[in-house]
Amino acid sequence: MKRNIVIATLTAAALATGGTVAAFAAGDDETAAQRQSSSGTQVVVDHDDRDDANDADDRADDVNDVNDDVEDRTTVATGDxxxxxxxxxxxxxxxxxxxxxxxxxxxxxxxxxxxxxxxxxxxxxxxxxxxxxxxxxxxxxxxxxxxxxxxxxxxxxxxxxxxxxxxxxxxxxxxxxxxxxxxxxxxxxxxxxxxxxxxxxxxxxxxxxxxxxxxxxxxxxxx
Structure with missing residues (x-):
């Protein structure tokens, strides 16, 4: 994601100069938690990847439910x-x-x-x-x-x-x-x-x- 690249770049710049840089992630459907690093740099923890993984799991569950239903019907249709x-x-x-x-x-x-x-x-x-x-x-x-x-x-x-x-x-x-x-x-x-x-x-x-x-x-x- 572009946002992650920007955050990584800002953090690297802060470590190189010894200064403090604040990076922010914005989005209507996103939540971010900030933590203070040992160098004083504020780093935004982006939960997008974890949310995407959860969404993928949900989609996989839906597919499995459909497959189970099809399997039951196939058993009926092709049973001996x-x-x-x-x-x-x-x-x-x-x-x-x-x-x-x-x-x-x-x-x-x-x-x-x-x-x-x-x-x-x-x-x-x-x-x-x-x-x-x-x-x-x-x-x-x-x-x-x-x-x-x-x-x-x-x-x-x-x-x-x-x-x-x-x-x-x-x-x-x-x-x-x-x-x-x-x-x-x-x-x-x-x-x-x-x-x-x-x-x-x-x-x-x-x-x-x-x-x-x-x-x-x-x-x-x-x-």
Whole structure:
């Protein structure tokens, strides 16, 4: 920087002559601290370089955040294991009916995984974790919940499974989640898809009996 060269020149001149020279750095966005040297020369400490380094670190952090997001989306777009395949792997591991499958952002180890919920006998729920690259079961745990009647009522007589709903919606994009909507008037499978790194996620409903895919109007999406 020119300002640093001027300060260095003035300081050298002061040391050569034994006199005292004051050097000042000016700027609306700068802060400077002065210290007295042993020769009596006032030297301005310019923090611009340190501020520039901090700004560079901030920019690097922003780039890393973007890269992490792209990496997550790339994993979804190019992964070998689809939602339907993750459900199939979970059902091989535990008995029951798959009620949801979600591509979780991270597990405890910071890895993107499929999380599949399976309704078992009675009030038993199985949560199964699937590797999206290999389809390997990474782990599972079982819980018991009293409120399963509504879910069972929605599934009773349904001819379209969660895996079939995922396959039907796959024509709209890469499926990232499938969930049973047992609350609404028109009960269906709620499916979320992702088109590419530049496209927003979209929500769809898959009819429990016909398998017809329609846009989820509650989110303002269009088919």
């Amino acid at each position: 294991v689809s939602a339907a395949e993750a459900i199939a792997a979970a059902l091989k591991s535990v008995p029951g009916t798959a009620v949801s499958a979600d591509l979780d952002d991270q597990d405890d180890n910071g890895k993107v995984v499929w999380g599949v919920d399976v309704l078992g006998d009675g009030n038993t729920w199985h949560s199964v974790t699937i590797d999206p690259a290999t389809g390997k079961v990474l782990g599972s745990h079982t819980e018991r919940e009293d409120d399963t009647a509504q879910v069972r009522a929605a599934l009773k007589g349904a001819s379209v499974t969660a895996a079939q709903a995922a396959e039907a919606a796959a024509a709209k994009g890469t499926v990232t989640s499938v969930d049973l909507d047992d609350d609404g008037a028109s009960q269906a499978w709620d499916v979320e898809t992702r088109g590419s790194t530049s496209q927003a996620d979209q929500d769809w409903q898959v009819d429990l009996n016909s398998g017809k895919v329609t846009a989820d109007r509650s989110d303002g999406d269009e088919d």
